[in-house]
Amino acid sequence: MILVQAPVFNVQLLLDGLFIGATFALAAYGLALVWGVMNVKNLAQGDFVIMGGYIAWWLGTQGIHPLWGLPVAIVVMFAFGWGIYVTIIRRVIDKDLFTSLLATFGLAIVIAQLLNLMFGPEVQTAESDFAIRQILGVVTVAEIKVLAFVLCGLLALAVVIFMKKSRMGQAIRATAQDARAARVMGIDTDKVYAFTFSLNAAICGAAGAMISMIWVIQPFYGISYSIRSFVIVTAAGFGNLPGVIMAGLGLGMMENYSGFVLGAEFQQATVVGLLLLVLVWRQIQQRKLRQVVS
């Protein structure tokens, strides 16, 4: 085993997992937000991510540095999210849970196919032209990955501060606690929902722009990002930002390890397997809470 012979190689795997895990955590935080505030399970989450990635990649092909894609993706995806809210999400928000799930699944199909028609099914990556450094002898670290990691952290911090300090952030938190009471207090919950959903889309777009630079994007990769987000949120619970971050980073590392040890074709299966494990584990926990009357 190379992992035992060259222990330093573990560092490589862990670091790569950490860098990619940060973007997972970002997308998952968006999902937790929408889930917690609006009780909408957004299965198009991953496709928002991929859309953001294509925005950055497309700017890269136009001769603009893909890092500029980050703010562009945030703005474009915010507007896109608002549009989706007005056309679709507003109508499913108070229907039963499966409706929102299926509607966003239909949305996921539409986005993935439109991206496929526009950009083709090839795997793409945005060239950022940053140097790749060597540390500890064999471990390579691309500067762009470090930069993306830092940017992810800053973004998460910005969102947290926004939620804590701004009027809109307070309104969002109030609505999450009790939508009816918030409405009575004069909060325009429809606007809050629209803003939350758009904010989620913008966060996803930012994560996607990062992923397009540090990893690869493809129109149909969306569903695996959606599943990752669900894994993370179900494991951490919503409203638990540190948990989301830890679960995201952990998932990134775990995926990297299993992809290396078992082979790349198991990487997706690992994510899904983890989802099932988390669901079963939570169920066992719940069963403990259940009182047995015999």
Place this chain on the structure above:
Amino acid sequence: MNKNFSFKLHFPILVFGIAAPFLFPGLQLQFATLWVMVLFALTWDIMGGQMGYNSLGNIFFFGVGMYTSVLFQVGQFAEIGAYTAAHGGDSFTFTNAEYYQGLVIGIIMSGVVAAITAALLGWTVFGLRGPYFAIGTLGMAIAAGELMGTWEWVGAGSGISVPVFPGSAYARSLLFYFLCFGAAVLTFVAVQWIYKTRFGLAVNAIRDDEEKAEAMGIHTLRYKTVAWSISAFFVGISGALFGNITGIIEPLEVAFPTVTFGIFMVAMTLLGGKGTLWGPVLGAILFHTLKEVTWTYFLGWQWVALGVLIIVNVVFFQQGIMGWLMEKFPEKFGIVVENKEATR
């Protein structure tokens, strides 16, 4: 549902089902697929419509049935590892008797194994409610496809080929047409019968309020598991038939087509109206016919159209065709509108 209305539909569909392969000999396999679609929608509705458990991964049993069938068809007469290593039919030939014996046993076993798998999985999956159930089952189907793609013994990603039919191509498509039609009719009769029994009532009770149903003494987990097994049994059989129609079983596109058939079954049921007996049938016929007629003219936009159809269906037309008809003409369905007195 009104008996009269039901008979008006039963008879023409039966006649059409028997006459179709002779009227349109070139389209036999398309029609066979149509009946598989009807079966899909009916079995999905047992769970999604009648029990309120919206599974996105019922297609899992399609793949289970497909692989089980081919393993029994081949495994009785040849070593499977050697069979897949030689890429199937070229170096292995089956006699007529062997083929038909294999086919019969394969079809039966595919249903049985799928039902047993469902029963085993039920113990873990049914603790999940609502969206968790949908996502959990979706994950299950995706994972199954990925894992099958890595398993060398059953041909891994390049798949496994089904024994070659010994007769002419016409006889082959005719045989599988009637098998598919028979499976769909069998499913319909079984489902119709189930909905009339206590079991159907219990399942509906679970949909309406699971906690109350449990409090009334219904062993919900048992009912849910049995309902899922019934659903899986028929989907498994359809998998066996479909695998034999395609001839080669490939894990991602043919055996576990989560984003095609797996979603079609949901879309069709919703289109027709979930929670009704005829809704899935009508939805499947309408959806499949529309798809076959228009699919080729969309030039790559067909998936976008499908997604839009799902969104529009879910957001604006949730009750489906049957639900809409029931709302519009409740008297025809034997529903007594009770608040007539009150409105007067």
